Amino acid sequence: MKFDDEPVPGYSLPILPGHVSPGRLERVLRAGKFAITTELDPPDSADPAEVLKRAAIFDGYVDAINATDGSGANCHMSSVGVCSLLTRVGYATILQISCRDRNRIAIQGEILGAAAMGACNLLCLTGDGVQAGDHPQAKPVFDLDSMSLLEIARTMRDDCRFQSGRQITVPPRIFLGAAENPFVPPLDWRPHRLAKKIAAGAQFIQTQYCFDVPRLKDFMLKVNDLGLLEGPDRVFILPGIGPLASARSARWIRENVPGVHIPDNVITRLEGASNQKEEGKQLCMDILHQIREIPGVSGAHLMAYRQEHTVADIIEQTGVLEGRVPWYPGRDNPADLNPESPDALQGTLEQNP
Amino acid sequence: MYRVRRWVVRHARFFERIYHAFEPMLVRLAPLFSRLGYERIEAPVKAVEKGVKGLLFDCQMCGQCALSATGMSCPMNCPKSLRNGPCGGVRANGHCEVKPEMRCVWVEGWEGSLRMKHGNLIHAVQQPVDFRLKDSSSWLRVVRQQVDQAREQGQNGGAE
Numbered sequence: 379m380k381f382d383d384e385p386v387p388g389y390s391l392p393i394l395p396g397h398v399s400p401g402r403l404e405r406v407l408r409a410g411k412f413a414i415t416t417e418l419d420p421p422d423s424a425d426p427a428e429v430l431k432r433a434a435i436f437d438g439y440v441d442a443i444n445a446t447d448g449s450g451a452n453c454h455m456s457s458v459g460v461c462s463l464l465t466r467v468g469y470a471t472i473l474q475i476s477c478r479d480r481n482r483i484a485i486q487g488e489i490l491g492a493a494a495m496g497a498c499n500l501l502c503l504t505g506d507g508v509q510a511g512d513h514p515q516a517k518p519v520f521d522l523d524s525m526s527l528l529e530i531a532r533t534m535r536d537d538c539r540f541q542s543g544r545q546i547t548v549p550p551r552i553f554l555g556a557a558e559n560p561f562v563p564p565l566d567w568r569p570h571r572l573a574k575k576i577a578a579g580a581q582f583i584q585t586q587y588c589f590d591v592p593r594l595k596d597f598m599l600k601v602n603d604l605g606l607l608e609g610p611d612r613v614f615i616l617p618g619i620g621p622l623a624s625a626r627s628a629r630w631i632r633e634n635v636p637g638v639h640i641p642d643n644v645i646t647r648l649e650g651a652s653n654q655k656e657e658g659k660q661l662c663m664d665i666l667h668q669i670r671e672i673p674g675v676s677g678a679h680l681m682a683y684r685q686e687h688t689v690a691d692i693i694e695q696t697g698v699l700e701g702r703v704p705w706y707p708g709r710d711n712p713a714d715l716n717p718e719s720p721d722a723l724q725g726t727l728e729q730n731p
Numbered sequence: 732m733y734r735v736r737r738w739v740v741r742h743a744r745f746f747e748r749i750y751h752a753f754e755p756m757l758v759r760l761a762p763l764f765s766r767l768g769y770e771r772i773e774a775p776v777k778a779v780e781k782g783v784k785g786l787l788f789d790c791q792m793c794g795q796c797a798l799s800a801t802g803m804s805c806p807m808n809c810p811k812s813l814r815n816g817p818c819g820g821v822r823a824n825g826h827c828e829v830k831p832e833m834r835c836v837w838v839e840g841w842e843g844s845l846r847m848k849h850g851n852l853i854h855a856v857q858q859p860v861d862f863r864l865k866d867s868s869s870w871l872r873v874v875r876q877q878v879d880q881a882r883e884q885g886q887n888g889g890a891e
C-alpha cells in the first residue's frame with residue numbers, strides 16, 4: 379500500500395485521526411489490509427550491519443519487524459538496539475519488552491528511549507522463564523506482568539504519566555500489542571483473558587504459533603461474541619504461523635519450547651512427506667490460507683526462525699498481500715539507500731537531524 | 732502445602748464464604764486495633780495471618796492479598812508471580828512451564844473462580860505488586876482501608 383505521505387527514512391508519518399501512533403503497522407491495520415509481521419533473529423554480536431542484513435531478507439514482504447527481547451530466555455542483542463538500528467533506515471519495528479529481565483523503572487525508561495528512536499509499536503510480554511534459556515542461573519525479575527505493563531504503557535502514552543504519577547512532557551506515541559496463546563489451557567479462559575488485555579490497553583495481538591486451525595477458529599468465535607473486534611477499542615489479531623523444518627524438529631519443539639501446541643496430525647503429515655522441509659513450508663502456506671478466511675483475523679505474524687529466507691516465498695505464493703508491496707528502504711528510489719553501506723546510514727542521519 | 736492448597740481451591744466457594752464473614756468481624760475490631768496501636772499489633776497479627784494463610788494457600792505474604800480475585804489460588808506461587816492470569820507457557824496437561832511437577836497456579840485459579848459466587852472478579856486487571864508491603868499484614872491493611880473509606884464517605888455525606 380502506498381500512502382501519499384510515505385516516509386523519508388527515519389521520519390515519522392503524521393498521526394491520523396483515531397490513530398495513536400505515527401507508524402505504518404497501525405495504518406495498514408486500520409485501513410483494513412491483511413498485515414504481515416515477522417520476527418528478526420537478533421545477532422549475538424555488536425555489529426549493526428548484521429542487523430540490517432537480517433532485516434533486508436524481508437524487504438517488500440512485511441509490514442513490521444518484531445525485535446525480540448531475549449526470546450526463549452536466551453541472551454542476544456537487545457530489542458531497543460535492534461529497533462534503533464532499523465528505524466534509522468525507515469523500517470517499521472515492533473519493540474518487544476518482556477517482564478522477565480527488568481523492573482518497572484528500567485522498562486518505562488526503555489519505552490521512552492525506544493519511542494524517541496522511532497519505535498511506534500510495543501509488544502508487551504510476560505517472557506519465558508529463565509529455566510528455558512542459556513542463563514538458567516539468572517534472577518527472574520517479573521516486577522510487572524504483561525497486563526500491568528500494558529496498563530503502564532497506556533498511561534504513559536495517554537495520560538503522560540509514569541506509574542509513579544510523575545509527568546512525562548512528550549509521551550511515547552506507541553501502538554500497543556500483546557501476545558496470546560489460544561492453544562494451551564485453560565482454553566475456555568483464553569478469550570476472556572484477551573478481553574482483559576484489551577481492557578489494559580492492547581490494540582493488536584500476535585499469537586503463539588498456530589498449528590491447530592480449528593482451535594483458533596473456536597477462539598476467534600468467542601472473541602467475536604465478546605464484541606472485541608468492533609468499536610473504537612477493537613483489537614487486531616495476527617495469528618502466529620511458521621514453517622516446521624521436519625517431523626523431528628516439530629517433536630523437539632513440542633517437547634522443549636514452552637507453549638507451542640503441535641497436534642499429532644501435523645507430525646504425521648510431515649513424516650509422510652518425501653521432502654519434509656518442503657512439506658513444512660506447504661503446511662505453513664495452507665494454514666495461512668485457512669486463517670485468512672477466519673472472520674476477524676487481521677493479518678499474520680510469520681515466525682520463520684532459521685528459515686527466514688522462506689518468508690518471501692510463503693508470502694509470494696499465497697498472495698496474501700494482494701499485490702501490496704510494504705515499504706522498505708530503497709523501495710521507491712533504489713539510490714535512496716543501500717542498507718549495508720555505512721554512507722547511507724550517515725546520509726539518513728544528516729537528512730534528519 | 733501443595734496438597735492443602737489444591738484442596739482449598741476445590742472448595743473455593745466455601746472459603747469465599749468464610750472470608751466474607753471474617754472480614755466484617757475484623758473491621759468491627761478496628762476501634763480495639765487503633766486503641767492498641769496498629770504498629771504494636773502488626774507483628775502478632777502478621778504471625779497469625781502467616782500461619783493460617785501459609786497453611787491453607789501457601790501464602791507468600793505479599794501484603795496485598797488478591798485471593799478473592801484469583802479463585803483462591805495464591806498468584807505468588809506462580810514462578811513468574813503473575814497477578815493477572817496464566818502465561819502462554821502452560822503445558823497441555825495444565826501444569827506449569829517452569830515447574831512441570833506443579834499444576835499451573837492460574838489453571839487452578841480459573842477452576843476456583845468458576846466455583847465462587849464472585850468469581851468474575853478474576854476478570855479485573857490487578858495492579859502490580861507494591862514491594863514495600865511485602866511481609867506485612869494484609870488483614871490490617873484491609874481494616875484500615877475500610878475504616879478510612881467509611882470515614883471519607885461519612886465526611887462527604889455530612890458536607891452535602
Ligand code: SF4
Pocket residue numbers: 808809810811812813816817818819820821822826827828829830834835836837838
Ligand atoms: S504456567 Fe502458570 S504457574 Fe507456571 S509460570 Fe505460567 S502462569 Fe505461572
